[in-house]
Amino acid sequence: MSLFRSIVFTAALTGVIVGVSVSAVQFAGTSQLIAKAEVYEKAGEVEPQAITTSPMVDAHVHDAGHDHEEGAWEPADGFERMAFTVAANMLTAIGYALALCGLIAMRGKPVTWREGLLWGLAGFACVMIAPMLGLPPELPGTPSAPLGDRQLWWIGTALATAAGIGLISFKRKPWAALVAIALIAAPHLIGAPAAPQGMHALAPEALEHQFVAAAVMTSLLFWALLGSLSGTLFNRFERTT
Amino acid sequence: MSVSATSTISTPIIANSAARILQAAMALCFGAIIVGFVGFSHIEIVHNAAHDTRHANAFPCH
Numbered sequence: 001m002s003l004f005r006s007i008v009f010t011a012a013l014t015g016v017i018v019g020v021s022v023s024a025v026q027f028a029g030t031s032q033l034i035a036k037a038e039v040y041e042k043a044g045e046v047e048p049q050a051i052t053t054s055p056m057v058d059a060h061v062h063d064a065g066h067d068h069e070e071g072a073w074e075p076a077d078g079f080e081r082m083a084f085t086v087a088a089n090m091l092t093a094i095g096y097a098l099a100l101c102g103l104i105a106m107r108g109k110p111v112t113w114r115e116g117l118l119w120g121l122a123g124f125a126c127v128m129i130a131p132m133l134g135l136p137p138e139l140p141g142t143p144s145a146p147l148g149d150r151q152l153w154w155i156g157t158a159l160a161t162a163a164g165i166g167l168i169s170f171k172r173k174p175w176a177a178l179v180a181i182a183l184i185a186a187p188h189l190i191g192a193p194a195a196p197q198g199m200h201a202l203a204p205e206a207l208e209h210q211f212v213a214a215a216v217m218t219s220l221l222f223w224a225l226l227g228s229l230s231g232t233l234f235n236r237f238e239r240t241t
Numbered sequence: 242m243s244v245s246a247t248s249t250i251s252t253p254i255i256a257n258s259a260a261r262i263l264q265a266a267m268a269l270c271f272g273a274i275i276v277g278f279v280g281f282s283h284i285e286i287v288h289n290a291a292h293d294t295r296h297a298n299a300f301p302c303h
Contacts, residue, residue: 085291
């Protein structure tokens with residue numbers, strides 16, 4: 001089997017298993033909290049005057065909500081929304097598994113489930129832990145900087161952290177460790193794009209904290225499963241070459 | 242003589258390893274495109290479809 005086919009088969013199978021498992025956990029956790037936050041968000045959008053007194057803050061409250069275009073399609077609450085969440089989770093898992101297996105293959109050494117798990121935990125650090133230090137998982141209605149700025153910072157942070165972890169793992173030289181630490185720290189020294197001053201979240205702080213904890217735990221499960229399954233399956237497909 | 246012997250042995254190995262790197266890089270790019278589409282698309286319909294996934298994965302969302 002060609003390497004590319006091994007990676008694609010591994011990623012597809014891993015993605016379906018991880019996507020379905022993580023969706024089940026999300027429906028009991030993050031999705032419930034998002035639904036609760038949307039109640040506050042909708043209340044904030046409908047009655048901004050009830051919450052604020054000055055026009056300045058009124059404008060902020062409006063900005064804090066989702067800036068959806070009027071009339072854009074969205075899945076109906078219930079089964080349809082859940083089905084799209086499962087599909088999006090599966091696609092995300094397939095995409096991340098393709099990238100992870102691509103990196104494992106570039107490294108060129110066979111992996112076991114346990115090394116796969118370590119690759120997965122590195123992925124968790126790069127795309128969850130590092131970006132969330134500056135941009136924590138947000139409930140709907142949380143004030144934030146412009147989307148483009150946050151996406152740029154997120155991607156830069158994930159790439160810098162990945163490069164740093166790669167250097168520490170594969171280059172056993174003091175200079176590499178120093179460069180790695182600088183790379184991992186740099187995005188946080190630059191700082192994530194901040195929400196404009198004076199804006200406040202529509203959902204209560206306790207809900208926000210619960211959401212961050214639930215999102216981090218779900219992501220840990222996602223990456224632990226993704227890494228160990230990728231390691232196991234990729235090894236198996238490669239051995240059948 | 243020894244030079245030609247080395248080249249006949251090593252060339253296929255180099256070609257093979259370059260092909261493997263290329264295939265791995267293709268998979269990596271393909272994966273990045275999929276994650277980018279689900280988590281970073283500015284298209285409103287894609288955003289709405291993947292809304293809960295984006296929030297739960299700490300992808301920047303509006």
